[in-house]
Amino acid sequence: MERRPHSALTMLVWRIALVYIVLFLCRAVFYLANAAAIGPLAWSELGQLAAGAWRFDTASVVYADGAFVLLSLVPFRFRERRWWRRIQFGYYLAANSLLVAALNLSDAVYFRYTQKRITADEVFFADNSNTASLLLKFTAENWAVTLCFVLITLLLAVGYRYRTPIRSRLHGAAFYAANTLVLGVAAGLCIAGARGGMTRMTRPITLSNAALYASDNARANLILSNPFCVLRTAGNGSIRYERYFAEEELARRFTPYHLPADTAAVDLSGRNVMIFIMESMSAEHSAYLMPEAYEGCEHRGFTPFLDSLMRDGYCFRRMYANGTRSIQAMPSVLGSMPSFKTPFVLLPQSLGESRQLPAILRDMGYSTAFFCGSERGSMGFGAYARSAGIERLFSREDYEAHHGGGDFDGYWGIWDEPFLQYAGEELERMPEPFFAALFTISAHHPFVVPEQYEPVLPEGYTRIHRGAAYDDLAFRRFFERYGDREWFRRTLFVFVADHVSSEKFAPETLSYPGNCRIIGFLYTPDGALRGSSDDTAQQLDIMPTVLGLTGCREPYFAFGRDVLNEPGRPVWSVGYEAGFRAVTNDRILRFDEREPSVTDRAGGGRTDDPDSLADRFKALIQQYYAHIERKSYVVPR
Numbered sequence: 247m248e249r250r251p252h253s254a255l256t257m258l259v260w261r262i263a264l265v266y267i268v269l270f271l272c273r274a275v276f277y278l279a280n281a282a283a284i285g286p287l288a289w290s291e292l293g294q295l296a297a298g299a300w301r302f303d304t305a306s307v308v309y310a311d312g313a314f315v316l317l318s319l320v321p322f323r324f325r326e327r328r329w330w331r332r333i334q335f336g337y338y339l340a341a342n343s344l345l346v347a348a349l350n351l352s353d354a355v356y357f358r359y360t361q362k363r364i365t366a367d368e369v370f371f372a373d374n375s376n377t378a379s380l381l382l383k384f385t386a387e388n389w390a391v392t393l394c395f396v397l398i399t400l401l402l403a404v405g406y407r408y409r410t411p412i413r414s415r416l417h418g419a420a421f422y423a424a425n426t427l428v429l430g431v432a433a434g435l436c437i438a439g440a441r442g443g444m445t446r447m448t449r450p451i452t453l454s455n456a457a458l459y460a461s462d463n464a465r466a467n468l469i470l471s472n473p474f475c476v477l478r479t480a481g482n483g484s485i486r487y488e489r490y491f492a493e494e495e496l497a498r499r500f501t502p503y504h505l506p507a508d509t510a511a512v513d514l515s516g517r518n519v520m521i522f523i524m525e526s527m528s529a530e531h532s533a534y535l536m537p538e539a540y541e542g543c544e545h546r547g548f549t550p551f552l553d554s555l556m557r558d559g560y561c562f563r564r565m566y567a568n569g570t571r572s573i574q575a576m577p578s579v580l581g582s583m584p585s586f587k588t589p590f591v592l593l594p595q596s597l598g599e600s601r602q603l604p605a606i607l608r609d610m611g612y613s614t615a616f617f618c619g620s621e622r623g624s625m626g627f628g629a630y631a632r633s634a635g636i637e638r639l640f641s642r643e644d645y646e647a648h649h650g651g652g653d654f655d656g657y658w659g660i661w662d663e664p665f666l667q668y669a670g671e672e673l674e675r676m677p678e679p680f681f682a683a684l685f686t687i688s689a690h691h692p693f694v695v696p697e698q699y700e701p702v703l704p705e706g707y708t709r710i711h712r713g714a715a716y717d718d719l720a721f722r723r724f725f726e727r728y729g730d731r732e733w734f735r736r737t738l739f740v741f742v743a744d745h746v747s748s749e750k751f752a753p754e755t756l757s758y759p760g761n762c763r764i765i766g767f768l769y770t771p772d773g774a775l776r777g778s779s780d781d782t783a784q785q786l787d788i789m790p791t792v793l794g795l796t797g798c799r800e801p802y803f804a805f806g807r808d809v810l811n812e813p814g815r816p817v818w819s820v821g822y823e824a825g826f827r828a829v830t831n832d833r834i835l836r837f838d839e840r841e842p843s844v845t846d847r848a849g850g851g852r853t854d855d856p857d858s859l860a861d862r863f864k865a866l867i868q869q870y871y872a873h874i875e876r877k878s879y880v881v882p883r
Contacts, residue, residue: 302471349476
């Protein structure tokens with residue numbers, strides 16, 4: 247009896263749905279094999295875990311079956327022929343049994359040894375003489391997982407419904423027009439699935455985005471799936487680095503392990519902590535930090551309110567960003583983790599064990615929150631915040647649920663002024679002490695401000711100056727509204743830029759290190775912390791300094807220094823741009839992994855020994871990659 251024909255689109259939908267079923271089964275096996283490491287799952291978290299799994303599974307389906315979608319929807323009649331259907335079936339079965347089933351089921355075994363999903367490193371470095379024998383050994387030892395693979399492959403083969411004929415009811419021009427349209431829509435959906443969305447705020451998802459849907463990194467690994475993990479990390483390269491020093495000597499030259507003193511220079515224990523990470527707030531926007539840039543100019547800087555806070559707070563007059571992108575700023579500020587060749591959050595190893603600033607303060611009794619006026623999940627900020635230990639996320643969607651959609655800037659998210667006001671409303675409801683971080687977004691391309699402020703804000707000398715003045719005004723309005731609140735007076739405010747602006751004004755900012763110099767300072771409303779430092783400081787120093795001020799006495803992991811309590815650590819700012827580089831008070835160091843180059847800075851005191859400086863920098867680089875390799879960013883127990 248001849249089977250009833252189906253349309254190509256109907257059969258494609260069914261066959262792709264079958265791949266999702268297979269991914270669900272593989273995830274169930276993964277959890278059963280690693281339940282001890284992941285921990286029990288509460289009913290209340292299953293919805294969010296499922297949403298994250300759907301997002302990463304969609305990317306995996308696109309990577310594995312994107313070509314199959316094309317084979318199924320080509321707008322030509324030969325797709326109904328038996329020879330073409332054989333090609334489709336062969337591709338489908340091979341791709342999904344190997345790239346989907348085999349990789350994900352292998353993860354069930356592999357994860358217990360490495361605490362990470364299989365990525366490009368394992369695939370590209372599996373070409374060894376003993377690889378085949380090891381695979382046979384693991385297959386035999388894990389016979390239950392092997393049996394699951396056989397059964398899932400049978401499910402794919404039988405569920406494909408190969409014998410179901412494909413027929414279209416359309417003919418002639420209608421067939422070609424309709425099927426071309428369907429193919430175009432399918433291609434667009436595939437692109438959206440691979441990127442994780444289609445809005446201008448959407449950054450293509452990476453492994454670290456899994457933390458947005460999970461309460462810890464173990465559950466984040468449960469959300470991930472392959473082939474996404476392999477293909478998304480193919481460009482990251484393997485973790486190979488030079489061992490410049492033996493372990494004993496390495497720790498003497500530089501260690502990321504901190505042992506806080508019993509007393510602090512300034513004790514702000516129990517205070518709330520609010521970190522403002524400010525988009526593109528270069529030091530040159532401030533006449534207080536760079537008065538020489540505005541000699542003879544009509545406008546004396548564009549941050550008068552922030553300048554007043556710097557004078558009344560504790561100002562780092564020479565603060566430098568550790569990277570050039572927003573995605574590098576979050577781990578630098580909240581985790582004291584630099585980003586060298588690849589941004590830290592894009593490394594699959596970034597989901598390793600860590601205890602960053604929000605997590606440490608959370609364990610000290612702080613409630614934690616992160617605010618950003620962009621869409622939830624955009625740019626990877628919320629995902630990183632969750633992985634760092636932050637419990638509550640507030641985004642554009644939350645703002646619009648309370649205040650409507652009229653404050654969307656048309657590009658990135660909610661204008662900074664109303665969003666800061668909204669953040670204050672939420673902070674008033676948070677239990678104290680609290681830790682909160684807020685990422686501003688308005689001082690950014692296309693360099694626009696709300697229409698009502700265009701006539702009153704100075705145009706400035708670059709395209710971003712008006713945006714910088716707008717954010718300065720937004721902070722002024724925030725302080726005016728909440729300055730008399732009790733929680734406000736009990737808060738340590740930290741202001742730090744994510745990186746310098748793409749728009750340069752002062753000649754100093756055209757080259758390193760001036761092109762990394764940013765605004766950075768601490769402020770307490772009651773004047774408990776005042777002063778300034780002309781020493782080189784960096785974003786990496788924020789976490790250790792805040793922990794010192796808030797009374798942390800436990801050992802912690804950080805690549806920066808507590809600027810008020812750790813005089814013995816290197817006074818520098820480190821980074822990577824076409825090579826490793828560092829700046830101190832009086833020297834600039836560049837290192838191409840072969841020979842370091844140390845040059846003097848104009849006006850410096852020449853206190854650093856060049857050889858000692860280079861050795862300490864090499865030790866920091868070795869420590870960084872050693873911990874990336876271990877996937878561990880905590881002090882050993």
